Amino acid sequence: MYSALQGVLDPAIVALVASLVIGCAGIPGLFLRKPGPGQILAAVANILAAMAGIPASLQLLFNKTTTTYLLQWNLPFGPCELVIDPLSAFFLLPVFLVSAAGSLFAVGYWPAAEHRDTERGLTFFYGLLASSMAILLMARNGVFFIMVWEIMALSAYFLLVTEHEREEVRRAGIVYLIATHTGTAALFVYFSLLAAQTGSFMLPASGSLSALSPLASLIALAAFIGFGAKAGIMPLHVWLPSAHANAPSHVSAVMSGVMLKMGLYGIFRTLTFFYDPPLLWGGVLTVAGILSALLGIAFAVAQRDLKRLLACSSIENIGIITTGLGVALLGVSSHNNVLMYLGMAGALLHILNHSFFKPLLFLGSGAIIHAAGTREMNLMGGLGKGMPRTALLFLVGSVAICGIPPSNGFVSEFLLYLGFFSQLKANSLVYLVCLAPVLALVGGLAVIAFSKLYSSVFLGTPRSPGAAHPHEAGVAMLAPMAFFALLCLLVGVAPQLALRLVSPAVASFYPQSASSLLSSEYGDILGRLSLLGVLLLTTAVVVTLFWRWRLGKGTVSSASTWGCGYQRGTSRIQYGATSFSELAVSVFNGIMRQRIVRPTLTGLFPPVERCSDVPTETLLERIFAPFFALAGILFGFLHRLQHGLMHIYMLYIFATLFILMLWAH
Amino acid sequence: MFAALIILPLIGAFVTWLIPYDRLRPKVLSLFAFAHLAITIHMLTFTPPESAGGWFHLDALGKIVLLSTSILFLTCAIYSIGYLFYRRERSNRVICIGLLVCLSAASLVTITHHLGLMWVALETTTISMAPLIYFNRNARSIEATWKYLLICSVGVALALIGLYFLAYATIVAKVEPSLLLDDLIRDAGKLSSGWVHAAFVFLLVGFGTKMGLAPLHTWKPDAYGEAPGLVGALLSGGLVNLAFLALLRVYQLALATKEIAFFQNALIVMGLFSMVIAAIFMARQADFKRMLAYSSVEHVGIMAVALGLGGKAVFGALFHILANGLTKGVLFLSSGNIHRSYNSKSTDHVRGALRRLPWSGGLFLAGFIAITGSPPFAPFISEFTIISSAFIQGRMLIGAIFLISLTIIFIGMALTVLPMVMGEVPADSETTSYRDSIGTVGPPLVLLLMVFVLGIWIPAPLMALLSDAAALLEVHP
Amino acid sequence: MITLADQLLVLVLLINFISLGTSRLIFSIRSVAVQGVILGILPGLIHPFSWHLVAITIVIIAVKGFVIPQLLGRAVRSAEIKREVEPFLGFVPTLLLGAVFTALSFGFAGRLPMLPEHQNYMFVPASIATLMTGFLILTTRRKAISQVIGYLVLENGIFIFGLLLAEAMPIMVEAGALLDLLVGIFVMGIVINQISREFSSLDTSLLTSLKEE
């Protein structure tokens, strides 16, 4: 396929066509009378497009070629170029991958037969979202960029509110829409300022601007706000948890696995413009990143809603990526190639990894929700017996997202660690190394969060009748998950291949950093990693064999769990999700907020009472909501200007006339 | 040719007056509207030479406004067939006549270069719209009509005295006394600044009142709120543009008389003020038609700011005439349908419109997205042009205020519109005879399509027209 | 001749003060009618005789002096309201303000260049003063009928200024004047009567149901 493509077609054309095909995938379904075929058609189209698009973008990535097309539009914003350079090609990979997998998953997860009224719109906007993201990566005209960007944001909104009968979903939708629109406003400023700087709406070429120019810092700020809001960097993340939690699961997979990356892409792209970014920018990005990582995972630990937990961990992962980017930027400013390379490689690789395991987990959550009929982890349990395959795949995802070897998550974090440590020999930016323990803490918290998630969902015994009789997910749902799980393990066991995938993108970013020397050096180190991964697996196998051998010798019997003498244990007294994380929450109190609803027990024989603790959205509930309420009150007060009294209206006119007269003379 | 444009609707008015059947009138109305659009397009392609000593002269500016008005009017006329069918309870003779008279006057505004005549035509549109606002014949509508009529008349009276000042300035300056735009521009240099200043102030306030710039907008929410949907569409999509055209004429004059700086600043201040006011009043708005009225205040503000900024923003302003007009049509017509179906304008009662009226609800939602300047719709093009040129000119503060109020407006509107269209229809909501039909959904749908197409592709002729018009409004050094 | 016009203008100013000062609606309606008649006569005094002129004069006197007052009178009688009680601003303050504005308008007119032949006549100040008076009435009175009166006074102010242009561009002036009259009649004749039918009163403070809560 690969070599055939090379001969036959220009990969750029292929990628372009593929992304357009995805966009149109949902349209036939709108006009077909029967509900089923449209969805199948869309899925097939998506998968075919991905099968064409991924090799094409790989080729573009490795050939380090930059292809340019001119789109003929007569809007007064200058020429509209479509360019695919290695960076775009790199970001194209997750777009094709995840959208295809999600569309296949949808066939099983959101069957048209059962959701007649919503499926059409869902499929259509899903395709629109995917293709707009693909086009976005090629857009080089600022205005065109904004247009595609907004189409992406809006189609995501319409996907999000698919189940808009539910109040919760509507709230999530409004919060998301407001957040994204505010971000877009920042982008308006961003592109206008760029135009003011360069004199045209075309995005400037890489390294063509100086960060010392007066507008530069404003531009960077606008970009940080506009793109950061989309990426969910703290404190611009408020919309993220509820949005990802309330969307249909395959949509959450795309939103979290790909759409967040578009924000990051914007930041990456912006940074390429400047050849001399000041230390400050790198510092800001690093701090924002590490804070997002820490707070994000801290929130995740406290969650009791399956998908909210995943969403919060998206904030964490975005934070890790941003940290890597910031580190790389510091490397640029301090002319330290190693730092630059490691930071950038770590960030890009983590982008790739996150787009493997996060969709895996979100799709898995979809399967779980089908089986248990709820998102509340405290009501689940024991699903592993009913749906072993899902459980296995989900386990892979959980291990991967914790960044534990031998999984892909570890590799990218490993590169970042190397980056931090690499400053020890250099005498500049030594304190950067203090990020390592923080990242370690993040890793530890991630282990808490995901062991909580996995065990309270799949292990133990069902905590509610709803979870009692789970059913295994169908092939359409399992296949994409299995695919992602394989990718996770593959990258985990053979990280050097992944590094080879990343290096061209790094080179396109800061050519001087990607000296083949560096990449080969770290290639070797990652080679050792893969060696140890294999070693680990073999050891495990050996131990297993040994154990089975011993097992064969002795008698094997089964009994109920040892209740330490108490034999009346019900499923209700086993450790639930909240109780598992309670200790951690109490230790990290202050970062993670939980509203604990405690009953007051009175009398000798108090009535039945309930105690529950609810994780809170600190920023949203403590700051934004009150602010909006205040504004509402103020505006309500000002509404009295429109009091319906005619003569006062006349006075307005008279006053205006008078003031203008005074001003004129 | 010019005559046809004016006379035809008047004939139409006479015919509809003669027709005794309520069912027939709207069809005749649409027939004449169609003819009017045909003539308009013909005139746009083959521009007739100026006639009557320069009294009639269709320049690029006029063309744009004429085109948008004529398109909007035709859609409203076709819509009225379906709409008035649901208002069988009362005769539609007055409304049909009023519409046609208004159309004739509107065309006159666009084609004349004589400020006095333009003023007369404007006043006529004001009067002819009054009975339409009073269509519902109840206490609220009479109050709305009263406020609309009195405030607008005062405004137009001020405009008149502004014109008198201008004329007197010509007399004082010993040039041939005239209110022909071209003569005025020619002799602009000689006019005494005192009178000219006074004239500009009065004209700005006068036409500003008609256009609805804050704080002269007070009549708008009442009139738009009480008028039927299609009247609202014509008020906010048509009459507003006529008043804006009048301001453009004054602007042309101001360009000629080196008094432009003051005029531009005044425009910017009033425009930004209108946007802020709109932002404040759209939040927590309990009546969706009034919300649309404030949205109209916002958009006249946008146009005023754009005009004040000058340069590339003027292009944005001119394109916004078209974009805003058509989008407002979508919003008002679909909101009219929703109003019919729920028999309420209160956002507390209207819920789950997408469930009850998939088409109208969807149109309303799309209109909201379009009017708040989201691509891929036409208003985005104009609004982005304006914002970017503000920043490119380095006028950060103006750009910032502009953008912030746009954002607040978006939030306010979202918080009103989304709960309306989403969710379930409340069980206790009144059921009415209204159902979405091609007659009532088709016209706004067509408008939405236009808005969409203009959002991604501007036809070359239109582009040429816009740039010619923009050329008329450039500062001549 | 034109000096007489000037003296009549003084009369017009006086009538402004009367309509500001009085609380009895009928009275102020009559005074405005008188003002209208005077304005009707004025063109005859400053322009050479012509049938055209006669026609204009007659129309104006007829409408301003009789038709509109009749309509208003009927409305007032049908709504059975005698006087403007509790105006938004008291009568004395309004009078003072009127005086101030008149003075201001003289000052304003002084700063504007004039044709020599108009130089020492008070057309401009009178018109602006009348305009201001109209505004003053519009902004200080609550009752619909008094606001109509305010609007008429405003119109009269504009009309006075129009006299300066009458020979330069007669059609323009007449068109303007007549259209204003049309509006006047329209507002009074239809709307006022509709209002009095709906509310059985002409108090605009009743017309305040349309507002933001």
Place this chain on the structure above:
Amino acid sequence: MMNSTITNCTIHILLALVMPPLLLGIIGKTKAKFAGRVGAPFLQPYHDIIRLLQKGSVFSTTTSWVFRAGPIVALATTAVAALLVPFGAHHSPISFNGDMILYAYLFALGRFFTMAAALDTGSSFEGMGSAREATFSCLAEPTLFFALITLSRLSGSYSLSGMLVNINLSVWIHTSAALLLLVGGMFIVLLAENCRIPFDDPNTHLELTMIHEVMVLDHSGPALGIIQYAAALKLFVLGAFFVHLALPYSTGNPLLDWGLFIISMLELAVVIGVVESVMARLRLIRIPQLLVAATILAAFSTLLVIR
């Protein structure tokens, strides 16, 4: 040279395989002596493990394959970790830049599966144990990393072997303050990670107070044997790290060095035994504070060396 490395590797692996239970034995003996008892023989742990391996096993009906995977992964990860850490002055069989990070994360993998296995039983006690394990070990992570930073700064090396082997008396003399802080911190971590007193009591049977023991309550027979061996190995591996940090002397002679290493490991075992005898278990709520204290010690040492 070549075959010397081979011999070293073999010795390394042999020690890792054979020695761990002995430490447990010595600790037990020490405690017995303090208590004035004779105590079990030194080799008792070996007997226990072998006996367990010969027993049959009982599985809870609620458990799934995850439960069975727990011990296996625990042992496997620890074993691989044992290959990364140097014993005494000898380089570890496998070492490369950044292996210390792998070293730290391998334990995380083992922990993840142990906790999962515990929660698979659906017993509230085991849930309790794993919740505590998760929280405390998460608190212990940063300390380890600060230690690694300090060492790597001092030794200028990015691999465990490099950084540990390069720590010798001269380095100690120059930066004794930093290293003392570090030793303090690491000792706390050592106790916490291996669930010794004052954090946890490996041979109490009051479930409510336990961490590690309660997690493995439901394992039986060979699985339990594997777990106990893995625990011993973990103690050994972390101990080796600590010992060389605390007693960094090396004679030039490889064999002597091995001897030194073995002796110092035994010393460590005795020390742990002493600590366990003279201290009582902390209340659970105090444990995080102690761990944070350890982190602060380590952080200070880092600051001292990188400023």
